[in-house]
Amino acid sequence: MKENQNVEVNVSLARNLYRDFASTLSREPEFMSLLARYAAEIEKSSKVMEEIGLPNMCSFCATKIPGGGCCGSTVATWYDPFLLFINLMMDVGLQDEGYYEGCCRFLGRDGCTLKARYHFCVNYLCKRIYDAFDQKDLDLLRAQSGAELFAGWKLEVFTRQFLFKQGITL
Numbered sequence: 001m002k003e004n005q006n007v008e009v010n011v012s013l014a015r016n017l018y019r020d021f022a023s024t025l026s027r028e029p030e031f032m033s034l035l036a037r038y039a040a041e042i043e044k045s046s047k048v049m050e051e052i053g054l055p056n057m058c059s060f061c062a063t064k065i066p067g068g069g070c071c072g073s074t075v076a077t078w079y080d081p082f083l084l085f086i087n088l089m090m091d092v093g094l095q096d097e098g099y100y101e102g103c104c105r106f107l108g109r110d111g112c113t114l115k116a117r118y119h120f121c122v123n124y125l126c127k128r129i130y131d132a133f134d135q136k137d138l139d140l141l142r143a144q145s146g147a148e149l150f151a152g153w154k155l156e157v158f159t160r161q162f163l164f165k166q167g168i169t170l
């Protein structure tokens with residue numbers, strides 16, 4: 001299917017970026033600082049989600065509902081090579097293929113395999129979540145999702161500008 005081919009092209013481009021630029025970028029203090037900040041915000045988001053009990057609900061839908069619930073196959077097509085490259089820089093080895101047929105390419109056996117995620121994956125709250133959590137928890141979640149996405153955006157801007165200067169215009 002064309003959709004899957006596009007995802008594989010992006011994975012391959014991300015791996016090429018990693019091969020060609022990982023070592024140079026690892027010596028850039030600003031990149032490493034932004035990467036650490038982003039990783040810390042992702043970690044904080046995980047803690048907030050754990051505290052309110054969200055991962056169990058999302059993992060259930062993603063891995064037990066045919067088509068992956070919110071983690072459907074189309075979502076993987078929204079991941080560009082830059083965000084996938086940032087995952088590689090965070091030591092996330094992109095799995096070679098999706099675990100569940102018809103679901104997101106990046107969904108593993110127990111849930112999402114990525115750390116740096118597209119805003120839909122971070123932000124989207126389904127009706128089940130709205131029904132299950134009180135406003136205080138939802139506000140906490142939204143505030144932390146915003147902090148994560150902002151840190152990710154700053155890193156992405158730096159990375160894109162850096163790569164542009166190296167002649168990369170994906």
Ligand code: SF4
Nearest residue numbers: 071075104107112121
């Ligand atoms: S990237 Fe992760 S969170 Fe987003 S749809 Fe795929 S498996 Fe789900």
